[in-house]
Amino acid sequence: MTTLADSVAWIGGHSVHVPDGPVALLLDRLGDYMYAVSAVLWVLVTAALLWAVFRRRAEGEDPNDPARERRMQRTVTLAVAASAAILFVFLFLSYDTSRAMTGRPAGEPLQIRVTGHQWWWEVEYRDSLPQHWATTANEIHVPVGRPVVFDFRSSDVNHSFWVPQLGGKRDLIPGQETSLWFRADTAGVYRGQCAEFCGYQHAKMAFEVIAEPPPRFAEWLVQQRDTAATPTDSLAQRGQLVFVTSPCVMCHSISGTTAGSRIGPDLTHIASRRTIAAGTLLNTQGNLFAWITDPQGLKPGTRMPATQLGPKDLAAVVAYLETLR
Amino acid sequence: MTPAVGVDPGEHAALERVWRDRTGLWGWLTSTEHKSIGKRYIITAFVFFLLGGLNAGLMRAQLARPENGLIGPDRYNQLFTVHGTTMMFLFAVPIMTAMGLYFVPLMVGARNVAFPRLNAYGYWVYLIGGTFLYVQLLLNTGPDTGWFSYVPLAGPGFSPGKRVDTWAQTVTFTEIAALVGAVELIVTIFKNRAPGMSLNRMPLFVWAMLVMAFMILFAMPWVASATLFLAMDRLIGTHLFNPAEGGDALLWQHLFWFFGHPEVYIIFVPALGMVSEIVSTFTRRPVFGYPAMVLSLITTGFLSFSLWVHHMFVTGIPELGSSFFTAASFMIAIPTGIQIFCWIATIWAGRPRLTVPFLFILGFVVTFMIGGFSGVMIASVPYDQQAHDTYFIVAHLHYVLLGGGVFPLFGAFYFWYPKITGRLLSERLGRWHFALWFIGVNLTFFPMHLLGLRGMPRRVYTYLPETGWGPLNLLATIGAVIVVLSVVLFLVNVALSRWKGSEAGENPWDAPTLEWGTTSPPPSYNFAYVPVVEGRSALWDRSPDHPVVTGLRTDMREVLVTTLLDAEPDHRHRHPQSTVWPLLTALSTGVLFITLVYTPWGLVIGIVPLTISFIGWGWPTERDHQEQLREEAAA
Numbered sequence: 001m002t003t004l005a006d007s008v009a010w011i012g013g014h015s016v017h018v019p020d021g022p023v024a025l026l027l028d029r030l031g032d033y034m035y036a037v038s039a040v041l042w043v044l045v046t047a048a049l050l051w052a053v054f055r056r057r058a059e060g061e062d063p064n065d066p067a068r069e070r071r072m073q074r075t076v077t078l079a080v081a082a083s084a085a086i087l088f089v090f091l092f093l094s095y096d097t098s099r100a101m102t103g104r105p106a107g108e109p110l111q112i113r114v115t116g117h118q119w120w121w122e123v124e125y126r127d128s129l130p131q132h133w134a135t136t137a138n139e140i141h142v143p144v145g146r147p148v149v150f151d152f153r154s155s156d157v158n159h160s161f162w163v164p165q166l167g168g169k170r171d172l173i174p175g176q177e178t179s180l181w182f183r184a185d186t187a188g189v190y191r192g193q194c195a196e197f198c199g200y201q202h203a204k205m206a207f208e209v210i211a212e213p214p215p216r217f218a219e220w221l222v223q224q225r226d227t228a229a230t231p232t233d234s235l236a237q238r239g240q241l242v243f244v245t246s247p248c249v250m251c252h253s254i255s256g257t258t259a260g261s262r263i264g265p266d267l268t269h270i271a272s273r274r275t276i277a278a279g280t281l282l283n284t285q286g287n288l289f290a291w292i293t294d295p296q297g298l299k300p301g302t303r304m305p306a307t308q309l310g311p312k313d314l315a316a317v318v319a320y321l322e323t324l325r
Numbered sequence: 326m327t328p329a330v331g332v333d334p335g336e337h338a339a340l341e342r343v344w345r346d347r348t349g350l351w352g353w354l355t356s357t358e359h360k361s362i363g364k365r366y367i368i369t370a371f372v373f374f375l376l377g378g379l380n381a382g383l384m385r386a387q388l389a390r391p392e393n394g395l396i397g398p399d400r401y402n403q404l405f406t407v408h409g410t411t412m413m414f415l416f417a418v419p420i421m422t423a424m425g426l427y428f429v430p431l432m433v434g435a436r437n438v439a440f441p442r443l444n445a446y447g448y449w450v451y452l453i454g455g456t457f458l459y460v461q462l463l464l465n466t467g468p469d470t471g472w473f474s475y476v477p478l479a480g481p482g483f484s485p486g487k488r489v490d491t492w493a494q495t496v497t498f499t500e501i502a503a504l505v506g507a508v509e510l511i512v513t514i515f516k517n518r519a520p521g522m523s524l525n526r527m528p529l530f531v532w533a534m535l536v537m538a539f540m541i542l543f544a545m546p547w548v549a550s551a552t553l554f555l556a557m558d559r560l561i562g563t564h565l566f567n568p569a570e571g572g573d574a575l576l577w578q579h580l581f582w583f584f585g586h587p588e589v590y591i592i593f594v595p596a597l598g599m600v601s602e603i604v605s606t607f608t609r610r611p612v613f614g615y616p617a618m619v620l621s622l623i624t625t626g627f628l629s630f631s632l633w634v635h636h637m638f639v640t641g642i643p644e645l646g647s648s649f650f651t652a653a654s655f656m657i658a659i660p661t662g663i664q665i666f667c668w669i670a671t672i673w674a675g676r677p678r679l680t681v682p683f684l685f686i687l688g689f690v691v692t693f694m695i696g697g698f699s700g701v702m703i704a705s706v707p708y709d710q711q712a713h714d715t716y717f718i719v720a721h722l723h724y725v726l727l728g729g730g731v732f733p734l735f736g737a738f739y740f741w742y743p744k745i746t747g748r749l750l751s752e753r754l755g756r757w758h759f760a761l762w763f764i765g766v767n768l769t770f771f772p773m774h775l776l777g778l779r780g781m782p783r784r785v786y787t788y789l790p791e792t793g794w795g796p797l798n799l800l801a802t803i804g805a806v807i808v809v810l811s812v813v814l815f816l817v818n819v820a821l822s823r824w825k826g827s828e829a830g831e832n833p834w835d836a837p838t839l840e841w842g843t844t845s846p847p848p849s850y851n852f853a854y855v856p857v858v859e860g861r862s863a864l865w866d867r868s869p870d871h872p873v874v875t876g877l878r879t880d881m882r883e884v885l886v887t888t889l890l891d892a893e894p895d896h897r898h899r900h901p902q903s904t905v906w907p908l909l910t911a912l913s914t915g916v917l918f919i920t921l922v923y924t925p926w927g928l929v930i931g932i933v934p935l936t937i938s939f940i941g942w943g944w945p946t947e948r949d950h951q952e953q954l955r956e957e958a959a960a
Contacts, residue, residue, distance in 0.1 A: 014780035014792070016711040027711050031778075034708065038698035045665065046691050052673035053687065063610040063675045072613060072670040076663070083662045087655045087701070094651055094705035101707055102644055118483075157478040158574065160639060160714060164780040168710020171640045173575060174477055175568025178641035191792075195639075195714040195782045197471050199478055200398045203785035280789075300397055 014191040016164045021183040023101055023167035030097045037086065101168075105147030105181050112140065112150050116159030116172035116194070118303060119201035120265055120278040125221060134224035137265030138207045138278045140192075143217040147183045160196035163209050169195050184211035191279070200301030206279025220272075223325075227256030228268045231323050239320025242313045251304075254324065264304065271325045277302070288318045332853040339879040344436065344850040346903055355905045357441035358849060362448050363427025364745060369448075370420035373455055377411035378812065380404045382805060385769075389802040391790040401786035402469035403488075407462050409472030410492060413588060414499040415455045417730055418541075421595040422506035424737065425534040427745070429510055431840035431847060432528050434519025434856045434863075436884045437900060439512035442907045442942065447505035449911030454498020457919060461491045468492030471784065473585065474555070476566035476577045481559045490559055490922040493552040497918060500545045500552075507541035510534050517884060518892040519839065520874060521858035528838045528863075529605075529612060532619050533598025536626040540591050543630065548584035551577060560925055575640060582633035590629035592726060594622060596733035597664055600686055603736050604668050606836040607683040608675025611862050614667040621660035628657040638709040647706045654704030658697060665690060680834075681755030685736030688763045692732060696724025699774065714784075717777025723770045735762065735815070740836075742822070743829030747845040750826060754818040761811035768804030772797040837862035855885055858892075881952045899956060902948060910938040 019028040115122040125134040142148045152161060154172040162169035167182035184190065194205035212220065231237045243249070244258050251264035259267075270276070273283055277299055281287040292314060295304040309317060346352040346361060356362060384404050387396040396404065430438055438444050461467050468488045470479040479489045514535050518527070527535075555577070557563040564570035566577050605612045612618055634642060634650040668690070677683060699721040703709045712718060735758075743749045781794050788794050832841040842864050843852055854873035860866025874894070877883050882900035887893055917931025 016778050016780070027707055030705065030708055031702070031711070034698075034702045034705070038702070042691075042694055042698060045669075045694060049669050049672070049687065049690055052669050053677050053679075055673065057676060061676075063608065065674070068674055069613070072674060076614065076617075076666045076670055079666045080659065080663050084659055087658060090701060090705065091652060091655055094707060095648060097705075097707040098644060098648070101710075157483050158475055162714075162780075162782070164711065168707070169639050169713060173640060175572075175574055176641060191780070193780065193782055197475070197478070197714075197784040199470075199483065200402065202782075203398065203787050301399070 109147040119205040143214040163192035239316035340850040366423030373415040380408035385805040403467035435517035446907035451502035453915040458495040507538035510538040529601035530598035544587035551580035599737040613670040682736040682740040689732035692728035715777035720773035748826030765807030906942040
């Protein structure tokens with residue numbers, strides 16, 4: 001069975017310390033500095049403690065010797081002053097990093113709107129021309145080398161958007177608008193995941209960021225703006241008919257058809273996506289069958305109900321979905 | 326019970342008759358004695374620690390490998406919610422309060438806490454609240470939105486049913502118990518100290534308890550409002566947190582963390598007091614820098630109220646505002662640093678004895694420091710952008726709470742067990758317990774730092790094999806098994822030593838504080854003669870023929886009230902009798918709160934027994950009347 005990871009390697013296995021792009025690099029550097037200083041301080045204090053416990057004591061030494069008391073006073077004062085100084089350095093570095101991160105990104109940024117849903121991500125590429133809008137789910141394509149500014153909303157509960165290798169995280173809170181920017185400098189697939197507990201399937205609310213060279217990205221965006229392809233193959237045609245006359249349309253939309261509900265992910269170009277069920281399964285024919293038949297078994301609690309389709313109808317719907325490139 | 330050395334047997338018998346609880350079950354139910362209540366409080370809180378640990382064990386079993394099918398999301402969410410709620414509300418705060426309620430009166434030379442009936446009431450309310458939560462968990466209707474219960478997830482729209490109401494009401498029970506404990510501690514410390522124990526001679530443990538009590542007083546009202554608002558949104562359709570109707574989802578987070586951050590220090594500050602007592606005893610000298618230690622405790626208490634926003638750094642709060650909280654969070658490291666340096670100086674100057682309590686203190690310093698350093702990291706706004714809500718935070722908070730809370734607490738158990746039971750715990754088993762605990766805790770939680778940095782978010786019931794988080798999670802689970810073994814050893818030690826441990830005598834460690842100046846276990850009246858304190862280390866500084874207070878009545882419960890600053894004798898106070906009314910009042914409170922979960926009419930139904938029991942509580946008995954007559958005759 002092909003797994004998610006070995007179909008295309010996630011860059012750096014989504015570690016915050018394999019950074020890509022300016023934001024994540026700054027954060028990585030700040031982290032490295034703090035780890036190093038903390039490790040040194042930990043060793044020093046532990047050594048002082050062990051020394052205090054195990055040092056050899058002179059015969060008849062007075063534990064309350066006033067001369068030593070004065071020496072200790074000096075040492076402790078010095079240690080406190082040193083700690084305060086180190087904290088000031090940390091504070092300065094922290095502010096400096098904040099400033100560099102939150103400043104307006106250089107260059108013309110790409111705007112993407114992300115809306116959190118229990119338990120998937122709606123991704124919208126808006127434009128001054130409404131006919132240029134494109135909507136997808138759980139997969140964010142970005143051009144390499146161009147900053148991307150996200151604005152976040154939530155349709156239900158709090159979520160948090162996080163791509164460890166590209167930058168920090170930001171909460172999606174109903175009634176609030178939040179935003180975040182990052183830039184990917186290396187082409188590839190990055191994994192992101194919801195970081196704020198949001199109910200049953202918080203664990204399986206992932207997404208992927210696919211960074212592509214600008215021309216390929218532009219091509220992808222143009223394709224996403226299209227309405228869905230009309231099926232030519234008879235099985236797929238039957239699938240489309242089943243789809244638009246079944247409960248599927250209660251939640252999903254496929255542009256160019258009568259299916260127009262926006263409760264679940266937009267399926268207009270579902271076949272072009274790498275995963276289904278918010279980064280849970282690779283988008284293969286087998287997984288589509290499994291997901292449509294038994295979503296509650298694969299992702300207990302998901303809002304997608306089990307579908308009561310006969311085997312023939314099911315095959316037709318899967319065939320139809322596979323044409324939606 | 327035999328009288329202490331030098332106590333007149335007649336005097337002892339008289340005091341016993343007046344102060345002792347009745348025997349049997351009725352005596353147990355009606356007891357208002359601080360040691361009896363304190364002991365059951367400590368045991369109950371420890372049972373909740375074991376239950377909370379059991380939840381954690383199940384979670385570790387589920388996370389041992391990717392896509393494990395042991396526990397589904399529904400059960401898992403209940404487990405982590407109940408784990409957090411238990412450890413914070415039913416274990417950590419209660420056990421710290423309980424240690425205070427047992428030892429503070431002894432340490433300040435008092436006969437009992439200031440409000441003994443309130444004390445019993447607080448315990449019963451706490452017991453009912455905790456039991457309610459676990460009954461719900463066993464019925465598979467336990468809360469499932471986290472111990473922080475963020476809205477809107479915890480609101481009526483996304484959490485129908487009674488699960489979240491159960492959580493909110495459990496918290497209400499524990500708020501009452503904590504507030505009641507805080508009031509008693511403050512008044513006992515301020516008004517019942519033995520003559521001579523001026524504020525600047527108070528043991529550091531008592532100082533820590535005082536600071537903790539004030540923090541409870543200022544922090545609990547916030548969570549009380551928060552849970553009340555949540556209950557109103559859920560029960561009677563207000564929209565305080567509903568953004569669709571003009572409410573604010575972020576308001577919950579402010580209210581919750583304005584309580585939630587001090588809460589961490591409410592656990593940590595008493596532990597610091599325990600550390601100071603143990604360090605002083607086992608190095609045979611007073612803690613270095615007493616004024617700095619006291620000021621550090623107070624500063625920690627104050628500063629802990631200015632950090633709450635660092636739990637909300639990724640909610641899109643304006644940068645300038647966040648910066649303030651970074652600075653404040655960094656600043657709180659300084660008083661903690663001062664205390665660690667002072668302890669090291671104390672050890673350096675003194676002659677350390679490597680007993681089990683002392684080992685736990687050494688373990689505390691090295692383990693807690695890791696939590697302290699990671700705390701400084703996540704207090705930085707930019708660093709927190711990555712670490713927030715990941716396993717890095719799980720690692721951090723367990724290093725702080727286990728390192729800074731439970732290590733000292735275990736040390737304190739070994740230290741004070743002989744005072745409570747009259748027998749010493751086995752040092753040999755204790756060393757094994759310490760070693761396994763130290764290894765287990767670090768093996769469980771250190772890998773979680775790395776998991777967080779490799780992208781593992783918190784509160785996930787499973788993860789995909791492709792993420793590569795499997796091996797480190799397995800390591801953490803192995804660590805958890807070692808932790809379980811160490812706690813089992815501790816329980817074995819407690820059970821064996823209860824009957825087979827060596828006799829402790831009055832002061833087995835040659836400790837300086839007053840509780841070691843009476844028998845182990847102490848008699849019902851604590852001290853036959855209320856001591857007069859002559860120095861900061863009460864027993865070490867005691868002159869050979871030390872003065873005591875005489876003239877307190879022995880034919881009725883009478884206590885000495887002293888002045889706040891200098892503890893000069895002020896007046897004598899008639900102390901209330903034991904009674905069953907606190908228990909009945911707690912039961913009525915339980916009826917009110919629990920029915921309220923199911924219907925707003927609970928308020929109307931519950932108010933009747935509650936009013937009756939409060940009247941009963943204050944109703945004078947024949948005995949009260951007789952005592953009053955005797956008092957008047959004497960005057």
